[in-house]
Amino acid sequence: MMRQYELVERVRRYNPNADEDLLNRAYVFAMKAHGTQKRASGDPYFSHPLEVAAILTDLKLDDATIVAAMLHDTIEDTETSREDIDKAFGEEIGGLVDGLTKLGKLDFVTKHAQQAENFRKLLLAIADDARVLMVKLADRLHNMRTLQYMPEAKRARIAQDTLDIYAPLAGRMGMQSMRTELEDLSFRCLMPEAYKLIVTRLEALKGKNGALIARIAAELTDQFVRRGIKVEVKGRQKAPYSIWKKMERRSIAFEQLSDIYGFRILVDTVADCYAAVGVAHTTWPAVPGRFKDYVSTPKQNDYRSIHTTVIGPGSQRVELQIRTHEMHQIAEYGIAAHAIYKDGRPDTPGVSESRAYRGLRQTIEALASDDSEKFLEHTKLELFHDQVFCFTPKGRLIALPRGATAIDFAYAVHTDIGNSAVGCKINGRIAPLISILQNGDEVQISRSDRATPPAAWDSVVLTGRARAAIRRATREAAKQQFGGLGRQIIERAFERAGKKFSESKLKAALPRLARASVDDVLVGVGRGEIYSSDVVRAVHPDFKDERKAGPAVPQNETGWFELPKAANLVFRVPGKSAPGDAPSPLRGLDPDTAVRFSPKGGAVPGERIIGIRGPEGITVYPIHSPALADFNDEPDRWLDVRWDLEAADKAVYSTQIVITMLNEPGALGVIATTVGEYGANIDQIASAPSGPDFRDLRIDLQVRDIQHLNAILAELKGKSVVHKVERLSG
Structure with a gap:
């Protein structure tokens, strides 16, 4: 566990004027408040808020935020009250801890009025001071890092909430580094085999292409320096969860990905960004349609960078992200990189707030007059523009990509529900299954035990999970349909031949039919790919088909x-x-x-x-x-x-x-x-x-x-x- 002086030293590295007395008092206060409490790992509970504070020191946040991190569980988990915090540390820190207490009690999955009111108060607190959100994201990050100590039954729920709520929220605030780690930790818990497979592939690829990547980085650096542009070239590897999402979204294999590795070109000024683009495009051929300028038109979360792809050294496709050092800090740490949260209060005169936070705050304030239920429905879901959040009738939250249909929803709940879906109600009204869902929709799926998903759904759904399940189900349905018909034809053929049909004898004859299983033979006969007489002959080589073709019948030119x-x-x-x-x-x-x-x-x-x-x-x-x-x-x-x-x-x-x-x-x-x-x-x-x-x-x-x-x-x-x-x- 981190010692008191070590925490103070971490803060003083980036803030020599840190209030050492305030930090020391908060350390002692929180340690005494939590007393002998233990975490699931057996460690003293106080080690958790201390690690949350350490994560925020990596983001170089101000003293009040670090203190709030150490105290964030005291009101909820100890005898400490809001008044105690105000008296010891002032109303600013007390307000931060109070906002975090409401967030800790919030259940994102339910839609009851009490939870809606908690959510309303939380977001209004975030709108007043975004440091509440940054502490909570750090809190969730440390919980995910120690998820292995939680009971197994809780791990999947915590990981799913993280993937559905906290990771997208970090992305909305531009905190890409934190979002990436939250996503990968959740991915490792929810789909361990897929995670392990992708990590293994990445390691093998790194070993295979390590020398080539170093050569490309050196040649890029040389070309820019020759033109008088001071640059720092950094290799970038796509994160496992990001790779998985792209494979699922596009239904492609790992080998088909072309942007696993890329390079970040860090320069000093905005003018150097555009000069570097000129160097890249005059040195190597540019890939059409792969140029995006987020410098002149930043993203909503303040992300700024120029993206381009060229056919670089060794005829390799090379993805470049060109940005200044300041842009890079914002791209990695989002609103946490903003000066407001390092050396000034949000209302400090002359200091402007970040674009991402301003957009969030304005959205919340615009809806603040709604009642609690409407506020929950509208505001919570406004936070995630790339996703829609829908609910089952029992209140379970289902996160889907924007543009997803009720069919995607059904498969997200359970594969069996998707396979048996025949209709749906959206917000209590009957609607087609192909309806595109909106944020906050409550979806009820109607089912039939006799239903099988139509093959046409494959072109309608958006999620890879639904698409894969539909393809499996239609293959299985075709197998059952043709297999049953094939069995009927074969049994009649054996009966005509005066033989008894036996699966064991047919299995022994599979090599003669060039099929791997009895089911394959049945399906082949049902499809008309194998003649029933050939099956009888494979089992009984001495069989002769004595059926006569009958008298010739005049046919027209079409064969009818x-x-x-x-x-x-x-x-x-x-x-x-x-x-x-x-x-x-x-x-x-x-x-x-x-x-x-x-x-x-x-x-x-x-x-x-x-x-x-x-x-x-x-x-x-x-x-x-x-x-x-x-x-x-x-x-x-x-x-x-x-x-x-x-x-x-x-x-x-x-x-x-x-x-x-x-x-x-x-x-x-x-x-x-x-x-x-x-x-x-x-x-x-x-x-x-x-x-x-x-x-x-x-x-x-x-x-x-x-x-x-x-x-x-x-x-x-x-x-x-x-x-x-x-x-x-x-």
Whole structure:
């Protein structure tokens, strides 16, 4: 544990005029107040506030802040009162310790009125004096450094709060060095295997490229010095958590990252910054789109620097950050580098406050008139511009990147919740799952045990966790779908061959099928990649498939053959007429105009339609028809056409569907019976082979409307002889 004189000496190194008596009194006061209290590690409790004070001496903060750090737990954890602090050290330090006490009691996860009021008081205290925030960040940093002594059940919660709340808050205040350490400590706790993997990769990369990095640094220095620019070149390695975030955000591998190493060019003046850019761009080719000027336009947290990337020595991409020494201090320590917090009070005449702190203070003051609940909802979340914070109905806080959807939220709560999500309520109102979430939203996910995530979600979600889970779930769903179908086909094939299907025998035959597992064989058969006869032959090499191909049937040039018209299977709906006998079901067309429907797929009442004018009349297409793309450059031919549902109700309408069915006896009968039971007409059937186990049917189907069609398609999909069914679009 640091001794009294050692702490005073640390402060005197950067502040020779430090109030030594004040520091000594605070040391003794805090040590007596905490007495025999112990930390989870077994160390005296007083060692913790002392280490927090030591962290702040590294930031070279003023005496009052160092004293507040030593006293920050006295009101909360000892018999000491605010009045005792005021009497011993004055109201300034008493106010700082009081603000820290409220922060210590704050539960960031709940939204109850009492906690909201605590949060309101805390942020108003920060708005009055940002040193409250700096002490609390140092307090959290030391707690994270000693997290291994906490009970295992608490570690993940503390690390997650740190990652969600404190690290972004440090970043908002420009304290990048502290933010980086908080993030990496949290990352190591929450994902130890990923952390270890990235650190190992970084060490290997450093050993491999160490000489090259030194050569690049030396050549950079030489080029700048030759041009008369005094520089200090420092190598920079990306932090493990920053690497992980980029890999997750972009769904890329470690080897695909191009900016793990970079260089900081530190110069004396702003003019030297731009001169250094000129040297870099005239010496080496610049990478287009990689130039950013945060000197002329600083970030909200006061960050100033020029970023550029060049193809440098050895044809390597080299990322450069060019800044003055003063800019570098602010980039590393943020508002803690500001003169206000080193040798003056925030209200010292003639000393301006930092831009980052001013923005935070103005935001808080603008919302200070709100009631506590609204203040919590609006103010807390204004602190983090790159994130949104949402809540579960039970009050659990979920942090997501800005632009995340309710699907991302569901997967952030739990993978099983994401996989089974079918809908959501946002702030009590039903909303689509693809809704983009806003700060403070309360999200309730509706679930179904039968649900599986659609593959299309992969292009909607923002987080890597959701994207990876969706891909796993869709692969597993496809495996189950095709695997079940493949098993059904194989079992029937073995039955036809007079053999008994056995997984153990199939496993022994896997090398003959060039598959690694029985599941792979089942999926391959279900997908049509492996013939069932080949599987039987692999298990029983003497097997001969005696099925006959049947009489030859005339095929057209597409490979389909059509049943003769006399053989058509037609089921007429009683009381319904053919389309040609009905009155015109369309609005927006001249009654004398010749009208026909899309030759492929047709059009049915209830779906949006478009009319295309042609030399022989109007052709009506569904709005989703890909054929409409042929007319994109001819807007004059487009007509707004609508269904007259009353007239349309008197007829049936043609559309085309394609069914992939098992090549089994009776399969066609099942399909025809299903269509008939739903009161639809089969007008024409064409067939094409799809391997020995499957057959494709193209059916001209007559239905009443889009609901009628969808009901038939849904019923067909549920039949065991149907592998796939879809409507043709054309």
